[in-house]
Amino acid sequence: MFTGIIEETGTVKNIIHGTFTKIVIKCSKVLEGTKIGDSIAVNGVCLTVTNMSNESFAADVMPETLRASNLKDLKIGSIVNLERALQVGRRMGGHIVTGHIDCVGKIIDKRQEKNAFIFKIAINKEFTKYIARKGSIAVDGISLTVVEDGYDYFTVSVIPHTMLKTTLGYKGVGDSVNIEVDILSKYVEKLIGKKDIKDLLKENGFI
Structure with missing residues (x-):
């Protein structure tokens, strides 16, 4: 972990x-x-x-x-x-990352926005259902926050510290990156997949 x-x-x-x-x-x-x-x-x-x-x-x-x-x-x-690997008892930054890659993405755009860099990454559309705006995603093992979730792509905003301390500082358009979606999204899919979403919301007191 x-x-x-x-x-x-x-x-x-x-x-x-x-x-x-x-x-x-x-x-x-x-x-x-x-x-x-x-x-x-x-x-x-x-x-x-x-x-x-x-x-x-x-x-x-x-x-x-x-x-x-x-x-x-x-x-x-x-x-x-x-x-x-995560050591139990230490502060946990980022999010839960298993180290099991879901797919390989391709950087299709990289641009600077003030002090940040915006990466647009294309992936197989079957994995975009696990990606949500403001949700977490691991790109080459880096915990990042999703800015935009598209049909077959997503974007992330990367701060200067991350650019300096990771491989994203070396990567550009055309380069490949390992993608691991948030494991929690998979558990949610499995749970919802067995029940109607409205029934699930009722059972948990939301409606």
């Missing part, structure tokens, strides 16, 4: 292809207190640490993870967002 608050960016040091893919990431902060078997989100993808040194960690990447995320596009030298 993660929060979508990026702790640092790391650099892909090595990618080893074989019967499975192993990725080695150079970093510093997320290594503090980390041990083999712990989880680290890489561009929003939950990976398990399989090896580590004083300046890097390694993780195995399953074929399904490569198919479902933009990790398949990484190269040696690529910059990635990193976050250690």
Whole structure:
């Protein structure tokens, strides 16, 4: 479980292809207190640490993870967002992020609005039903607030600090981003899907 608050960016040091893919990431902060078997989100993808040194960690990447995320596009030298798993008892910024990617989006517009940057991201329309204006969404593992929810896209506003401290500062039109919708929206869909919305509202005293 993660929060979508990026702790640092790391650099892909090595990618080893074989019967499975192993990725080695150079970093510093997320290594503090980390041990083999712990989880680290890489561009929003939950990976398990399989090896580590004083300046890097390694993780195995399953074929399904490569198919479902933009990790398949990484190269040696690529910059990635990193976050250690949520520690119980600490303040929780952002929102609940599982590290399980729903789809890969594509940046189709990026513009500056005063001190903020507005990103317009196209996604498969089957996932827009989970996105709501002012709701939460994780983009490459970054917890962001939705500004506009369209038929097959959404927009987010990004503050200068986030641009400076995450990979969004390097990304532009045409680049891919991992998308994880708010898990709460899926539970709501499952609940409502079994009942008429009016009956559900009556049962809970809203009408």
